[in-house]
Amino acid sequence: MPDQSLSSIVIFAVFALFALAVFAIVALKLWELVGPLVDRTLQGASVAEYASQRMRRFKAQRRPDDEDNLEDLPDDTATLLSMLTVASIVVDAQDEVxxxxxxxxxxxVVQDDAIAIDEVMRAVHEVRAAGGRRMFDLTTSTPERFISMPSEAAASTGVVETASVRRPNWLxxxxxRINERFVVVLIDDVSDAVRFGQVRDSFITNVSEQxxxxxxxxxxLADNLERGGADEERIARDARQVRDxxxxxxxxxxxxxxxxxxxxPVTPSSANRLDLLEQVRHVADQLRPQxxxxxxxLHVDGxxxxxxxGEVDQIRTAITKLVENAIGYSPQGKSVSVAVSRAKTGDHAMVRxxxxxxxxxxxxxxxxxERFYRGTEQTSRTENGVGLGLAIVKHVALTHHGDVAVWSVPGSGSTFTLSLPLAR
Structure with missing residues (x-):
């Protein structure tokens, strides 16, 4: 009798394992069929993120006769907000965006469906309680996920690249208050105007100093000529100083x-499509005598x-500044390499x-x-620079919706990477 019980248990276990294996195979086949549909539905978001998106849409679209009988945003207000050129945020009575x-x-300003700046949140509370409006200036930083850049060199070496786009936003x-329930936040991004003003002020200040x-x-030179008696060698030295x-x-x-x-910013169009390797070769031909x-x-590949x-003069200028910089800091007998490639992400072109x-x-x-910043390590070929070359590269990259980054280890050279969106 015990042997029969043991045999029954073994047979049951075997059938259970067999059933689990069949279930796993069926589930795998079903996922192969359903998985792509799920990915298209989620559009790259996690299940939690997708659920959150659906909940937001439900809350934004629910009607006055829903069970909680909450008033929705008036249609005319929603239409007006959609026509504004400034960014807008609508916050409900529970402080949810x-x-x-x-x-x-x-x-x-917004992160995870909530106001991320305390100063803005305080203003929302004040306006909801007392009415009226609040106006103030705000400086923020662009979140990391919006300034990502392909950094294949860093990934392969384990060394972090320093990107250039971490700059403030001036708002x-x-x-x-729209009504008893909703508060609106309007954001006018004046960063371009502020940056332009800073460049203008730098222009005036530094030209005056120079x-x-x-x-x-x-x-x-005039004093020496006026007094007379100065030897020709001294006059020539003073004249060289004036010329330099x-x-x-x-x-x-x-x-x-x-x-x-x-x-x-440069607006992409069919009229400004450029072959990047062609631009690099043009710059290399111009700088080869130097x-x-x-x-x-000086070697070019890609x-x-x-x-x-892109705007051809700006792209060529940015590449020229990078190559000039590399030549200036390279010892005699060494080499500079310029390479054009597509990023592994498939959406950017890269000039290294x-x-x-x-x-x-x-x-x-x-x-x-930074503008006018000069590093501590200068060579005889770079000591007379003014510190604007890499700042120009940075701004050209940003106006073309790209980025520039540097990878460097003291004693091992440097790699500057200009990244630009591929034309579509």
Whole structure:
């Protein structure tokens, strides 16, 4: 009798395992059929995120006769908000964001269906309680997920790249009450105007400072000529000083004009499609004599047919600044490589400029894209620069909806990567 019981248990266990295996196979086959449909439905979101989206839509679309009998946003108000050129956010009585422009997320004001800035939330509470409106200035940072950039070099080496786009957003915020339930937040992004004003002020300040050099050199030369008796060698030395000061001033003014020009975003169109490798080859041909004079090799390679939308002079200027920078910091006998490729993500083109110089100190890497910033490690070929080259590259990248990043280890050279969206 015990043997029969044991046999029954074994047979039951075998059938149970067999049933589980059949269930697993059926489930796998079903997932192969249903999985793509689920992915299309979720559109890349997690199940939790998708459920949250559906709940928001339900709350925004529910009618007055729903069980909780809550008043929805009036149709005329919703239509008006959709016509505004500024970003808008609608907050309900529970402080939940029920409607929001995409820019509100990009500017860091809304996160996870809620107001992410305490100052804005306080203004919402004040307006809901007392009416009227509140107007104030606000500075935010763009969330990390909106400034991601392909960083294949960093992934392969384990070294973090320093990207250039971490810049503040300057906003003018207006908060007002729609009715007893809803409060609206209007966000006017004035960042471009503020940045343009900063460049203009930098232009005036730095040109004024740089004018002192040629002026002082001219005064010295004039004094020596006026007194007479100065030897020709001294006169020639003073004249060279005047010429060098004027050349530096002219170079700085030209760079500042380029920086001002690279402030307005470029709109992609069929008229501004560019072959990126063709632009790189053009720049290399222009700079090859400079590389030869410095004793530095210059090599170009990359994928054919990588097309981007861009303003040709700005793209060439950005590439020129990167290659000039690499040549300037490369020792004699070393080489600079420029490569064009498509990012593994499939949506960006990348121009990588690699040098074999001394690299960039860690404390300088986060600042190299600032206007007029000069690193601590200068060479005889870079000591007369004004610190605008990489700032120009940064702004060209941003106006083309791209980015620029640096990877560097002191003693191992540097790699600058210009990333631009592929033309569609």
């Amino acid at each position: 029920v409607r929001s422009s995409p820019d509100a997320y990009r500017l860091g 003018k915020v207006t908060v007002g 004018l002192l050099g040629p002026t002082e050199a001219l005064v010295v 000061s004027c050349e530096k001033l002219n170079h700085m003014v030209a760079d500042l004009l380029l920086l001002i020009k690279a402030q307005e 590389a030869v004079a410095a004793g530095v090799g 994928d054919e047919g990588v097309i981007v939308n 400029v690699l040098d074999q110089g001394r690299g960039i100190a860690k404390e300088d890497q986060s600042r190299v894209f």
